[in-house]
Amino acid sequence: MSLMEILTIVVPSTLLWAAPLIFTALGGIFSERSGVVNIGLEGLMVIGAFSSIVFNLTFVDTFGSATPWIALLVAMAAGALFSMLHAVASITFRADHTVSGVAINLLAVGVCLFLVKQIYGKGETGIIREGFRKIDVPVLKDIPIIGEIFFQNTYWTSFVAIIAAIIGWYVVYKTPFGLRLRSVGEHPMAADTMGINVTKMRYLGVIISGALGGIGGAVYAQSITSNFSHATISGQGFMALAAMIFGKWHPLGALGAGIFFGFAQSISIIGSSLPFLKEIPNVYLLVAPYVLTILALTGFIGRADAPKASGTHYIKGTR
């Protein structure tokens, strides 16, 4: 097997697995940059996966091949709506952010499986007919070598994810909104003094994270699993959390980390068909994202520091 052949298998697969991680990690960045820790990413992905699959199964006859894209929007709305629970608890009710996130995760799985049983009368949904399919990107696919590796047999969602990360970077670092978001997460009292509405910014941060988490779940469900059951999202949200930290709370960092973790995941699945890699026990690839995140946090791979005020409540008038 030549290097070229290996690359044409590995690269599209990496991008496929990376897309949901990138979306969800971006979501995590918006929430944490505003100062709200969001362990609930996993639950938000569950909500996204569930709502997209149900919408897809119900409306596939009406919308045809556009269904997965519309389902993506539905999942975005559902995720945003669900994340409001986290926002209300952790901002207005002053709940511990981590505890509220745990509740969100438990609640999402419970609610979605309950509804699946109620709607379909069994523990999992059927397989969707219209998912995200492999495509060749027009024009770009004809570039020699690069076209063959990056733009053939790939998925639109991977490119949307990369573009979303670039937009995320622009919004967080180059717009007034992003500056306010970051200032609220670093030093809410100073931000408040400058006339920024801390509560509003934090609500927005959490809701954006819900929307992106929902998209992440929908992308995963519609391009990888094709149905919804209790095992559809198992740890993807926490891996996205890891990607966010490994990317040092920066959208482009999260993009890189998402692609790297996507690589580790896809290799652990397709590795057995590749030379060299089949010698490595699967377990190393499976634990790599988590071990690397621990090392990054510890400072062995460049120190990663969370936004200063993340996890704290801002109570007006206290010092």
Add this chain to the structure above:
Amino acid sequence: MSKRLSSILTPIIAVLLGVIVGTIIMLASGYDPVAAYTALWNGAFGDIYYTGEVIRQVTPYILAGLAVAFAFRVGLFNIGVEGQFLVGWLAAVWVGVSFDLPRIIHLPLAIIASIVAGALWAFIPGLLKARFRVHEVIITIMMNYVALHISNYIIKNVITDHKDKTDMIKDSATLRSEWLQSLTDYSRLHWGILIAIVCCILMWFLLERTTRGFELRSVGFNQHAAHYAGMSVNKNIILSMVISGAFAGLAGAMEGLGTFGYATVNGGFTGVGFDGIAVALLGANTSLGVFFSAILFGALKVGALNMPLEAGVPNELVDIIIALIVFFVASSYIIRVFLDRFTKKGVK
């Protein structure tokens, strides 16, 4: 309102709110809540067999709850109970299948193995927290996944030859008892419940009646004050994680040596560790509170299995209620505000 009364009322109100919202969900989706709750009660206490199963379920819940609660009291959030639980389970079963010893040595050895494994798994985040000031929540989450994948690997490739399940542990390492099983119409009740109760007393004694416990609690209240008073904050942080992990590993032994008698390859988490967070929170992180809330959650979990049979309600409803209880306990600030308003009515 006195602080003591409100700290007892808050969890009760949270449970009530959870049940009320659960009822609303059932009404909205066209189920009969009365039938559902009756089925829930019958599924937990309607038959001696079910009661035995409830106690069986309560056992790991108590220990997982103690694990979370112990770390909380020292100001740490051990979300990694699930991972420590898995390595404890694995270690206990590993010792259980590989040796042939008299029961008086074999059983304690297997239990100690689970404690050591859980404690070691929690020692890493404790050390990183003390040495590098890394937030324990993230590290323990990552350690959960490392534990899951590594224990799957060990079961598949080291203990067995590419099988998904280990052999049954030797009879000399089991916690099961014919007598307890025959008492409860052959449920899977085992001796572990005694260990769990002893651990409740142990944690209370350690925290409330020893110097070490006073230090641990001081670090939980205010690290700087504790440091100023000459206590070693780092040492106490590591110690609390190690003890917390020991409880969690022991919870794994309950499943490995008692309930199941073997270890399997897991596709995902068992959920015991996360339910332990719910148990600890509802129990206000005290050992007595953990004991009672473990009974509540154990009864809910076991009773739920009867709901689809008797009332046609999906058992996930109970998961929703548990999640809501956690949500409302977390939001206890707002419950307290309402309680204060209620009692001060007219005074203003």
